[in-house]
Amino acid sequence: MFTDKRLTEAYDKAKTLYFDDYSRFVFMSDAHRGDGSVSDEFLRNRNLFMHAINEYYENNYTFIEVGDGEELLEYSNLNHIKNAHADIYEGIKKLYDEGRYIRIYGNHDIYLDNPKFIEKYLHTNYDEYTEEYFDFLKGIEPLEAVVLRHRKTSQELFVLHGHQGDAPNDQFWFFTMVSLKFFWRFLHRFGIRNPTSPVKNVSKRHRIERNYSKWILKHRRALLCGHTHRFKFPKNNDVPYFNTGCGIYPASITAIELTEGMIRLVRWKEKVDEQGVLHIKRETMRGPEPIESFDIRKPKEVIEYLAKLKIQRTKKERETRAAFREEEI
Structure with a gap:
């Protein structure tokens, strides 16, 4: 019941974006960018992420980052994260300057719900070479959720991080932050993960996904989120629940693409050819399927x-x- 209430509240306050069969969107989440130290899980896939967003920039996609872009519960100083991954933020700025970067906050970057935090860390940035401040993501307004609505059919795709209703990561997020910052952060260096997280707790993850499905069937809207780190693309008449996966898999990152009215799940990964040369390759895991296939308002x-x-x-x-x-x- 609480999950339904929180999702509905987010839906009612969501910003509406319109799309058609010529629109190009890519959805990625849970990069968990850290400060570049040993406990920074993003480090192993930084090159994959950089290559992917450059490709999306060159191919005129709008990049919607669906929460937990930064690991702010462990590293609350965003300047340290920006300095550790300067090339990533240069790519994000290019997209933002052209109006093609939309930011949704999740439970690990919940500080982005605070206008003062945004003004301090995102409106400007510091160039260590010139020793000058410059406009960074000036005017950005991170959102809890967005609704993509088709211009002709009015079909909707509800997009949010997905922690809403997950008690330890929603209403009790502060206590989770304390445990991460002062306990689990140091255990990460030895490969030990927090067992209460939906990422490692299978029963909890499935319970969260069942709650998503109940909301979808009740409100008859397709839902796209992250949070669980488990990519999902509906098949065989499943409820229209999509999950982007995450950016911290051992050797790959996943994304959901919506282009030319078709939706698909893709994976970016490193490949070695016969000559031993390392390449980054994008492969389709599920789809493409017409977005109309997931409009459960119709027979x-x-x-x-x-x-x-x-x-x-x-x-x-x-x-x-x-x-x-x-x-x-």
């Missing part, structure tokens, strides 16, 4: 019909573009 037959039309139209458009390129050559 199943209508959803299937609209999805079939979308696949046919997308295939025809791609063939037309390919033929046009051949003519140019």
Whole structure:
């Protein structure tokens, strides 16, 4: 009941963004960027993350970071995190300056709900080489949630971090912060993880996901979140619950892409070719599926019909573009 209430409150206050079949969005969460020390779990995937956001920038995506971008419960001084991962924040600034970076806060970066904290750490940054302050993410307003609404069909995709209703990470977050900052942070250096976290506690993670599903069925809205670190893409008529996964898997990061009216789950990982050269490769794990396939407001037959039309139209458009390129050559 409490999860339903918290999700509904977030939905009612969410900012609405409109999309259509020409929009490009990518959703990533749970990077948990730290201060570059041994306990910083983001370090191992920093290059993967940097490559991914550069590719999304070059291909005109809007990047929605769905919470826990920074590990502020363990490292409360955001300046230390920005200095440790300066190249990452340069990439984020490029996206933000073009209006293509939207920030949602989660339980590990809950400080972003405080305007004074945002003004202190995000509005300006310090260049250690020139010893000058410069505008960074000036005017940014991190959000608890957003609703993506299709311009023509009014179909909605509700996006938030997903900690809402998870008591230790929601209403009792302060006590969780104290335990992380003064206890679990040091055990991380030896590979020991907090057993109360949904990341490692399977029964808790499944309970949270069941609560998500109940909300989806009750309110008939697709939901996309992070928090559990378990990527999810619905299949076989499952409820439309999507999860971005996280940025701290052992050798990969995952994301959800919404482009050309199609949604898919992707993974960025390191690959070694036959010559022993290391590459970063993006691979599709699930999808692409027409976003209409997950509009549970409509009867199943209508959803299937609209999805079939979308696949046919997308295939025809791609063939037309390919033929046009051949003519140019």
